[in-house]
Amino acid sequence: MVNDKLTREQEDYIIKIFEFEESFGITKLTDLSKILNYSTGAINDEIKRFEKMGIVVRIPYKGIILSEYGKKIAENVTRKHRIAEAFLYYVLNVPWEKCHLLSSDMEHAVNGQLEKYILKKLKNLKQCPHGNPFQITNTKDEKKLLEAELNVSYIINRITFEESDILIKYKTFGILPGEKIKILEKNEFGALVNTKKGKFILDNDDLLIIRVKE
Ligand SMILES: [Zn+2]
Incomplete structure (x- = not known):
């Protein structure tokens, strides 16, 4: 696993950074601080750690982007997030607008054997209830x-x-x-x-x- 050493909080950061980047091309630290509800100081400290770990690259005066290594980690944690959401929505019938938030406790546990059982239960499903594919590179024809x-x-x-x-x-x-x-x-x-x-x-x-x- 590429992200064995990450904390839950760090995984949450990476999921959000990935969403910012996919949606808007870059992550502005002020936006990240607003969305994750942390002070800009706390965000800056974490981003410095990510830079040292080689996960993100800073673009001066603009924000940050994921490195190739960071993208691999994002691919893994985002997949777990989306699988957890799909489980909440299709199996537990959590409302569409709530499964994103409620998946945050569950997604970190989606691993190894448990992931296999969940995917089996979800049959041939390949995306979260918001349409985002489990395999993040799978976004052609849109x-x-x-x-x-x-x-x-x-x-x-x-x-x-x-x-x-x-x-x-x-x-x-x-x-x-x-x-x-x-x-x-x-x-x-x-x-x-x-x-x-x-x-x-x-x-x-x-x-x-x-x-x-x-
Ligand atoms: Zn989703």
Whole structure:
């Protein structure tokens, strides 16, 4: 295992850094501190440790990105997170918007034999309830909603940034994997979209987080 020596807290950091990077291309430390609810001082100390361990690389004045080694670790911890979410959602019937948060206690235990039993129970399932594949590299044939054409109907493929308030909003808006979405209007700040629940305004971050396919 590549990440035997990581604490639970460090695994949580890496899952979030991976989500930031996949969604927005980089992790800004101020954003990470807001989302994880740690002081910027605590975040800085941890990131320094990650730099020494060769997990992240600092981009001056911008933020951090995962190294190749960091990506391998992220692949492993993110897979465990997504498998735990799928178990909570499909087996324990935890609501869609809650399984991300509630998986944090369980995901660290998804290992070895237990992982095999969970996957067997989940049959042929290959992604979390938010559409994110267990194997993180498995994301072909999709585009960011930001790149979608106007007035063309797309199928929502996945939500790349999992946070309770975002998931609650998307559930209300009918933005769930497998549902349809269409951009009606677009400007520099975001877009007006249409889903089965009605018309909603999304900002540019939303347009990066929501991935669609034709
Ligand atoms: Zn998920």
